[in-house]
Amino acid sequence: MTLEGRACNLVSESDIERFERSAVARLKELGMRITEPRRKVLRALATSRRPLGAYQIRDNVQREGGKVDVVSVYRILAALVEAGLAHHIGTVDGYLACTGHHSGAHGTEHLICQKCGCVEELPIPNPALAEIGVAASRMGFLSDLTRVEVLGVCEHCR
Ligand SMILES: [Zn+2]
Ligand SMILES: [Zn+2]
Numbered sequence: 001m002t003l004e005g006r007a008c009n010l011v012s013e014s015d016i017e018r019f020e021r022s023a024v025a026r027l028k029e030l031g032m033r034i035t036e037p038r039r040k041v042l043r044a045l046a047t048s049r050r051p052l053g054a055y056q057i058r059d060n061v062q063r064e065g066g067k068v069d070v071v072s073v074y075r076i077l078a079a080l081v082e083a084g085l086a087h088h089i090g091t092v093d094g095y096l097a098c099t100g101h102h103s104g105a106h107g108t109e110h111l112i113c114q115k116c117g118c119v120e121e122l123p124i125p126n127p128a129l130a131e132i133g134v135a136a137s138r139m140g141f142l143s144d145l146t147r148v149e150v151l152g153v154c155e156h157c158r
């Protein structure tokens, strides 16, 4: 990995704490239990700007002295996506902490750097998203959730 590439993949301790705090608050709000494995998975997600696979998350948790198996990681990730705290990035088949300010499960619009692997949430104005739904409905398709994944090179890697 290049040095420039590292810059955008560094997450500050205060960013990690902020995410953990809001995530825990959100789980409470939804009446979901704050279990130790859930906390550990949230922390693993919070520390990375690159989407992580379930196996990587399990390894990270174990490195931190936690205990969790891959099946549980998948279950926890599904719950976190449902709660709007994480996104599944299809192109790279990984999970990412949600850093946008929205609640609940929502469509994903992300910029994916093909050099360093960092992923940034891209705020797309609602009319642009609605346009996609309209085009879909013209084809008789009832859209549910729109995901936009833009592949390219991030600011740091250019
Ligand atoms: Zn980047
Ligand atoms: Zn998000």
Ligand SMILES: [Zn+2]
Pocket: 005, 008, 113, 114, 115, 116, 117, 118, 153, 154, 155, 156, 157
């Ligand atoms: Zn990059």
